[in-house]
Amino acid sequence: MQQGARVMVVEDDATVRTVIADHLRAAGCRVTQHPDGQDALTQIQQQLPDLLIVDRMMPVLGGDELCRAVRAFSDVPIIMLTALDGVDHRIDGLERGADDYLSKPFSLRELQLRVNALLRRAASPGPLGEFVAGRFRVDPAHRRVWVDGREVTLTTREYELFLYLVRRPDEVVSREEILREVWRWGFGDASTVTVHVRRLREKIEPDPRIPCYLRTEWGAGYRLRVADGGAC
Incomplete structure (x- = not known):
């Protein structure tokens, strides 16, 4: 405590x-x-x-x-x-x-x-140095995130979820892995992850209904697309 x-x-x-x-x-x-x-x-x-x-x-x-x-x-x-x-x-x-x-x-x-x-x-501030992953800029020391130069405000869970995904660019991550690594739950309701992904999309996507960055890989999990340029 x-x-x-x-x-x-x-x-x-x-x-x-x-x-x-x-x-x-x-x-x-x-x-x-x-x-x-x-x-x-x-x-x-x-x-x-x-x-x-x-x-x-x-x-x-x-x-x-x-x-x-x-x-x-x-x-x-x-x-x-x-x-x-x-x-x-x-x-x-x-x-x-x-x-x-x-x-x-x-x-x-x-x-x-x-x-x-x-x-x-x-x-916990995590690593102190700012870093850029494609269209995202992250300042872990101050828990700040920018998307295409626009700062977005994330809750604690949203930030931890985003940080976990952005450190694994273009990698498919399962909901069970996210529960284990972000929530530190050995078991739990995976719908918790679904809700936070939806909330995160509302803040980082141009149109959350058609995700451009945070993609669902059906039957596998989620993938955060960070590559610069190109259509969604």
Whole structure:
């Protein structure tokens, strides 16, 4: 656990909220608690936390709406909690901008491991030098990405996915490999990768409906095309 990390827990169930907060404080985090999304958003706009844990179903301003609002100005890591356990619900939550998703009931140990992973990745600059891969320019020290000279803003997961692919130009990478190497999951729902690929395309493609750079290789995985010039 990153000592002193500022974690915001947004959960309308006071018992769940307190249990999570106490567990993370014991692990060394500085935790603030909020009963609804509107209360949390007001605080976030004043001081951005290092990570958000957000319940999906809340009064006043729900988790989906809070994610969308935060994503309009920040790529802070977000873990979404929900009692809705199903692939479609998970995909829907990720589409709203969450980086990770846990269904209730969940293990506090698993939550802590996922918090650790997101904080570690958000804090790690990786190699310091900028590099160019075809039409992409990447500054790992500051986690910045440009496409054909235009800077794009990526969330933590989107950036890690992009960085993994751009370091393997024109190589076909399976969804299982991406889950293992980017998410550090030995197993899991591969639809998580599909959602993040879709979100990444929305930011790096001229037309996400007709991918030019991030191609699907049916039955095999994905390939990031970086060659200069030529038609898509």
